[in-house]
């Protein structure tokens with residue numbers, strides 16, 4: 001998937017300076033980040049509605065639109081796909097899965113993935129809640 005997104009990102013960069021009359025991407029760049037954000041949000045909502053309705057084919061179609069609008073917003077914000085892949089790898093190294101660190105130190109996974117056991121343990125700062133326990 002990352003190859004497709006990276007190819008799309010390059011196509012979006014290439015389309016940025018085309019004629020907005022014929023290029024949707026150029027038109028989005030002309031109208032700026034708030035329009036890009038609005039389109040991205042619209043696509044996200046369309047994915048949600050189709051998923052709730054159990055329409056998997058529509059979820060696929062709208063997800064492609066969502067990813068297109070996301071790459072346009074990335075390009076506008078100066079974010080490259082590899083920046084996102086690097087962040088996901090960083091999270092995976094820490095948690096074994098690509099997700100945010102838990103907000104509360106008490107929610108850290110009990111069983112570390114094999115790769116983590118070889119790493120320095122994650123030392124979570126003791127939160128106020130933890131102090132309350134004593």
Ligand SMILES: N=c1c2ncn([C@@H]3O[C@H](COP(=O)(O)OP(=O)(O)OP(=O)(O)O)[C@@H](O)[C@H]3O)c2ncn1[C@@H]1O[C@H](COP(=O)(O)O)[C@@H](O)[C@H]1O
Pocket residue numbers: 008011012015018022023024025026042043064065068
């Ligand atoms: N990957 C895409 C891509 N995915 C989705 N879309 C368009 O984004 C829109 C998203 O669906 P919407 O229903 O929200 O849009 P719409 O209702 O038709 O139009 P709006 O009235 O909402 O603006 C659709 O019109 C899709 O055709 C895309 N438009 C362009 N690309 C690629 O972007 C590159 C640049 O293309 P141009 O923008 O045409 O230069 C090329 O590689 C294209 O393949």
